[in-house]
Amino acid sequence: MLYDLQRADVRVKWLVTCLLATFGVAYAFGAWMVALYAGFTPHSVARTYATPEMTMPMPPERTMVTERDVRLKDFAEETPHTVDRELLVQDTHVHLPMYGVIAAALSAVVLGLTVSQRTGLALITLLFAAPWLDFAGMWLTKLVAPGFAVVTLVGGWAMGLGYTIVAGVALWQMWGPPAKGVHA
Numbered sequence: 001m002l003y004d005l006q007r008a009d010v011r012v013k014w015l016v017t018c019l020l021a022t023f024g025v026a027y028a029f030g031a032w033m034v035a036l037y038a039g040f041t042p043h044s045v046a047r048t049y050a051t052p053e054m055t056m057p058m059p060p061e062r063t064m065v066t067e068r069d070v071r072l073k074d075f076a077e078e079t080p081h082t083v084d085r086e087l088l089v090q091d092t093h094v095h096l097p098m099y100g101v102i103a104a105a106l107s108a109v110v111l112g113l114t115v116s117q118r119t120g121l122a123l124i125t126l127l128f129a130a131p132w133l134d135f136a137g138m139w140l141t142k143l144v145a146p147g148f149a150v151v152t153l154v155g156g157w158a159m160g161l162g163y164t165i166v167a168g169v170a171l172w173q174m175w176g177p178p179a180k181g182v183h184a
Contacts, residue, residue, distance in 0.1 A: 005112035006173050013174040020167045027163055037081040046146035049138050051082040092135055099131035106166045113169055130158035
């Protein structure tokens with residue numbers, strides 16, 4: 001083990017706690033954003049990413065202005081959010097490296113946990129594989145078939161699961177009752 005979070009200086013424990021809290025808030029808002037724009041079902045994710053690419057229509061040669069009454073409920077009828085190829089390129093460019101940094105930071109926390117080498121390797125693999133699955137699913141849904149939306153959902157849930165496991169074990173080992181033979 002490179003370092004031991006159970007025996008670490010209280011400043012290291014506090015740093016890790018603040019890091020985990022910050023990531024927790026970010027993941028909560030990320031989940032909220034997904035709920036708003038893509039949803040949590042294969043159908044809603046496919047509708048977001050598998051939509052055909054839109055081309056900009058030419059303006060009509062003539063226009064006509066009409067008036068009609070508008071009700072408040074008319075504003076609630078939104079068209080589904082869709083992601084075209086250019087936005088997916090941008091999202092991948094921005095989010096994937098950031099997810100890598102988050103996975104690396106959480107992996108550094110894993111290195112300080114009292115877990116078996118196999119468990120540590122599994123957690124680190126999960127932390128990096130989850131965003132790969134998330135974006136692979138988006139691209140496969142966009143380019144191959146809507147059924148690949150399930151891969152995006154698996155990746156997203158895996159990111160949340162990896163964070164929850166690492167945060168839960170780390171907080172317990174740092175702030176829970178000391179293990180036998182460990183003195184704070």
